[in-house]
Amino acid sequence: MSLIPYRRNNNTIASYYNPFRMMEQMERELFGDQRSGSFSTDIRETDTAYVLEADLPGFKKEDINIDISDNTLTIRAERHSEHEEKDKQGNYIRCERSYGNFSRSFGLDGVDTEAIKAGFDNGVLTLTMPKLTAPQPSSRRLEIE
Numbered sequence: 749m750s751l752i753p754y755r756r757n758n759n760t761i762a763s764y765y766n767p768f769r770m771m772e773q774m775e776r777e778l779f780g781d782q783r784s785g786s787f788s789t790d791i792r793e794t795d796t797a798y799v800l801e802a803d804l805p806g807f808k809k810e811d812i813n814i815d816i817s818d819n820t821l822t823i824r825a826e827r828h829s830e831h832e833e834k835d836k837q838g839n840y841i842r843c844e845r846s847y848g849n850f851s852r853s854f855g856l857d858g859v860d861t862e863a864i865k866a867g868f869d870n871g872v873l874t875l876t877m878p879k880l881t882a883p884q885p886s887s888r889r890l891e892i893e
Contacts, residue, residue, distance in 0.1 A: 787825070787850050798859065798877045802852070805871035812873060816861055823873065824851040
């Protein structure tokens with residue numbers, strides 16, 4: 749009986765030699781399934797703002813920090829390992845949940861940093877980042893009445 753996650757293998761010619769699959773397998777063997785202390789994000793643009801959605805399942809709102817410095821937004825989240833305290837006898841067959849520090853940074857060019865709003869619901873962090881409004885021209889021509 750194997751408790752290793754199932755990975756589908758197709759019996760086609762392409763499945764015998766696939767350099768991308770080989771690189772992914774090598775990365776998983778070296779670093780595990782969690783890649784470089786990161787998390788997935790989607791960024792979309794509306795007429796007035798950029799909306800960033802970050803997947804942070806299993807985190808609490810208190811474990812997430814959002815900092816703005818030097819026109820860079822950094823999202824940091826930290827999850828502590830609970831199984832080390834609960835199970836000192838090593839009864840785990842496999843432990844795949846990731847623990848530690850996770851962070852991503854994003855440039856804020858064209859964003860009104862004073863008006864950014866953040867929300868967190870069902871493991872998804874949503875940042876609404878309003879676009880800077882175009883500056884009004886400082887000169888104009890007056891009509892003579």
